[in-house]
Amino acid sequence: MKMVLVVACALIDADGRILLAQRPEGKALAGLWEFPGGKLETGERPEDALIRELKEELGITVKHACLAPLTFASHAYDDFHLLMPLYVCRRWEGDVTGREGQALAWVRPQKLRDYPMPPADAPLIPHLQDLLSPLSSSLL
Ligand SMILES: Nc1nc2c([nH]c(=O)n2[C@@H]2O[C@H](COP(=O)(O)OP(=O)(O)OP(=O)(O)O)[C@@H](O)[C@H]2O)c(=O)[nH]1
Numbered sequence: 001m002k003m004v005l006v007v008a009c010a011l012i013d014a015d016g017r018i019l020l021a022q023r024p025e026g027k028a029l030a031g032l033w034e035f036p037g038g039k040l041e042t043g044e045r046p047e048d049a050l051i052r053e054l055k056e057e058l059g060i061t062v063k064h065a066c067l068a069p070l071t072f073a074s075h076a077y078d079d080f081h082l083l084m085p086l087y088v089c090r091r092w093e094g095d096v097t098g099r100e101g102q103a104l105a106w107v108r109p110q111k112l113r114d115y116p117m118p119p120a121d122a123p124l125i126p127h128l129q130d131l132l133s134p135l136s137s138s139l140l
């Protein structure tokens, strides 16, 4: 089984909302809501890849020190196995814009389930909910 490494990021704003981006028409899983990010290029470090993707997809500048690892997704798709580290980021420079024509949504943690996501992403949701509302653990 081919292993594909994809880095993704949950941007969190000052109100504790999470940024989701809608996959554009024509791509695999079009219309579903995902965390910005993408595949590593050959020889690229994960954090460098994520910084590059956040610039390409959202037009923002992120520093290494502002990327904190949270958890990861491991999911068997039909034709590859996805391994996807999820970082969180609360500080960036520039305005978040959909540079690739994708719709964006700032979503409260408890509303994440209202947005259809790729199957690999479902197990990530409780980790974000816990991070952002630690008094009501959704992992228990
Ligand atoms: N970015 C991102 N990709 C995800 C998520 N969940 C998930 O299953 N994926 C899968 O990871 C793979 C890589 O995503 P991608 O299309 O963003 O890769 P990319 O930015 O490098 O784009 P490209 O391949 O069109 O150049 C896709 O198969 C996508 O479906 C997610 O939350 N965020």
Ligand SMILES: [Mg+2]
Pocket: 036, 037, 038, 039, 053, 057
């Ligand atoms: Mg991408």
